[in-house]
Amino acid sequence: MDVMECIHTRRSIRKYQDIPVEFEKVGRIVEAGMIVPTAGNIQDLRFIIIQDKGKRAQIAEASLQQYWMETAPVHIVVCVDIKRGKQFYGMRGERLYSVQHSGAAAMSMQLAAHHFGLGSCWVGAFDEEAIKSICGIPEYARPEAIITVGYPDEIPPRPPKYILETFTYIERFGNRIRTFPLIIAEPSPLVEKAVKDTIHAIDEGTNTIVGKGVEKGKELWKRLMKKE
Numbered sequence: 410m411d412v413m414e415c416i417h418t419r420r421s422i423r424k425y426q427d428i429p430v431e432f433e434k435v436g437r438i439v440e441a442g443m444i445v446p447t448a449g450n451i452q453d454l455r456f457i458i459i460q461d462k463g464k465r466a467q468i469a470e471a472s473l474q475q476y477w478m479e480t481a482p483v484h485i486v487v488c489v490d491i492k493r494g495k496q497f498y499g500m501r502g503e504r505l506y507s508v509q510h511s512g513a514a515a516m517s518m519q520l521a522a523h524h525f526g527l528g529s530c531w532v533g534a535f536d537e538e539a540i541k542s543i544c545g546i547p548e549y550a551r552p553e554a555i556i557t558v559g560y561p562d563e564i565p566p567r568p569p570k571y572i573l574e575t576f577t578y579i580e581r582f583g584n585r586i587r588t589f590p591l592i593i594a595e596p597s598p599l600v601e602k603a604v605k606d607t608i609h610a611i612d613e614g615t616n617t618i619v620g621k622g623v624e625k626g627k628e629l630w631k632r633l634m635k636k637e
């Protein structure tokens with residue numbers, strides 16, 4: 410499976426088969442979390458692999474009674490060493506970069522899990538103090554996400570997602586390109602509709618047509634049609 414397919418077909422899995430996950434795969438997933446970009450490469454992420462059944466039950470309880478989590482044979486608790494971010498980048502490192510680092514790690518691990526035929530879910534709703542106590546996390550570290558991992562026992566439908574042009578702007582906030590699929594030359598069901606529309610971009614603020622996008626859209630559309 411290529412990267413784009415992996416990104417598009419990943420689902421949050423909340424029901425798992427009662428079979429263990431090969432530890433080698435767990436290691437590779439954590440590795441995918443470790444190698445994400447971090448500000449100044451400070452690598453402040455820490456990962457706790459939880460397989461113990463009792464601990465997983467406690468974590469599910471501490472995650473606002475999300476008991477489905479117990480069905481996952483592996484929980485990966487993503488922590489950040491807060492003092493490291495603070496040391497290098499002050500408040501920004503402590504409050505912003507740390508959260509971005511754990512988010513990047515969570516996403517990377519979910520994709521790696523999917524790559525290995527495993528399901529995962531990113532869990533953010535939990536009592537931090539309870540998780541700290543269950544996992545023995547020191548004061549200077551913060552648990553920011555828990556990733557459940559296991560062989561899926563459900564195939565959830567694709568949840569509704571907004572289409573690309575809904576929240577994507579060009580050059581400045583609010584400058585929406587209506588026919589975005591044409592601009593990026595990615596065929597989608599919207600392309601057919603977009604052909605019928607005139608290729609145009611509308612500045613939401615002033616309601617004027619934005620020329621740059623129009624020209625690029627036309628050019629890319631021509632190339633798309635010629636399958637260059």
Ligand SMILES: Cc1cc2nc3c(=O)[nH]c(=O)nc-3n(C[C@H](O)[C@H](O)[C@H](O)COP(=O)(O)O)c2cc1C
Nearest residue numbers: 419420421422423472475530531532533534535568
């Ligand atoms: C920051 C964050 C926190 C989340 N917390 C939870 C959670 O506590 N429990 C849960 O079941 N799913 C949680 N999710 C998963 C989302 O519900 C899920 O990604 C969303 O419904 C879209 O589904 P998809 O992942 O299949 O695209 C969380 C996701 C993120 C990014």
